[in-house]
Amino acid sequence: SPVPGSSAMELLEADSFVLQSFDTVTGLKFFVTAEPESKHLDAVLKDVYMLYSDYVLKNPFYELDMPIHCERFIQKLMKLADDYNKRG
Amino acid sequence: LRPFGASVAFGKRALLATTCMGVALYTLHIFNRRGTCLFYKEWNRPSPSRGDLTQDHKLMFGFLFSLKQLVSKIAPKKGGFYACNTSAYKLNYFETMSGLRFVLCTELAAGDMREVLKYIYANIFVECLVKNPLWKAEDPITCPLFTQHLQNYLESIS
Numbered sequence: 001s002p003v004p005g006s007s008a009m010e011l012l013e014a015d016s017f018v019l020q021s022f023d024t025v026t027g028l029k030f031f032v033t034a035e036p037e038s039k040h041l042d043a044v045l046k047d048v049y050m051l052y053s054d055y056v057l058k059n060p061f062y063e064l065d066m067p068i069h070c071e072r073f074i075q076k077l078m079k080l081a082d083d084y085n086k087r088g
Numbered sequence: 089l090r091p092f093g094a095s096v097a098f099g100k101r102a103l104l105a106t107t108c109m110g111v112a113l114y115t116l117h118i119f120n121r122r123g124t125c126l127f128y129k130e131w132n133r134p135s136p137s138r139g140d141l142t143q144d145h146k147l148m149f150g151f152l153f154s155l156k157q158l159v160s161k162i163a164p165k166k167g168g169f170y171a172c173n174t175s176a177y178k179l180n181y182f183e184t185m186s187g188l189r190f191v192l193c194t195e196l197a198a199g200d201m202r203e204v205l206k207y208i209y210a211n212i213f214v215e216c217l218v219k220n221p222l223w224k225a226e227d228p229i230t231c232p233l234f235t236q237h238l239q240n241y242l243e244s245i246s
Binding site: 008009010011012013014015016017019033 | 155159162163164165166167168169170171172173174175
């Protein structure tokens with residue numbers, strides 16, 4: 001790394017997609033891939049984090065570090081993605 | 089045997105701040121297909137490389153190789169990657185059909201440097217080296233014409 005104090009990779013741009021990552025303070029990592037000209041992906045990632053903390057962490061049946069199968073979470077996630085895609 | 093990743097020493101010139109379109113540049117690497125670092129230049133690099141430069145080059149090449157593999161696996165369509173950001177710098181990447189890789193580290197505010205890298209390849213690298221009968225493909229670059237043109241180009245578009 002040529003500059004001091006650099007974090008890990010946050011954004012990767014390729015010809016056919018972009019990959020944005022978001023690290024939480026608890027060590028969780030969120031990644032989203034999207035079309036190249038996508039905007040506000042960091043806001044999307046923060047929204048996903050919010051959904052995660054609401055529908056996964058507060059779910060009493062969910063065990064930490066296990067794969068997530070919480071239906072509500074997935075529903076809300078799909079809605080978020082649909083809204084984002086509709087907004088363009 | 090040539091030392092792996094022989095870097096070119098420029099003395100004071102390397103310390104001159106070079107900006108490109110008002111954007112600060114940190115380092116430039118040129119690798120060939122095998123991973124040999126043919127060329128390395130740094131300007132204004134805020135944190136100097138720890139330890140050996142050759143280790144740095146190997147690290148850079150290995151990083152790019154893994155990144156390319158990752159990108160090819162998750163890409164929905166064909167195509168490579170051209171940039172990657174961290175919180176502190178932006179790495180711009182350009183690979184030619186012959187496997188020559190150009191890597192330019194700049195500050196975050198840099199725009200799309202693909203055209204810059206393409207220009208460096210097509211108009212400086214090809215003109216000064218490929219068309220130079222004395223240059224052999226696996227050798228590190230020591231041609232002063234190349235370095236002069238490169239410096240001129242990068243300063244001229246600032």
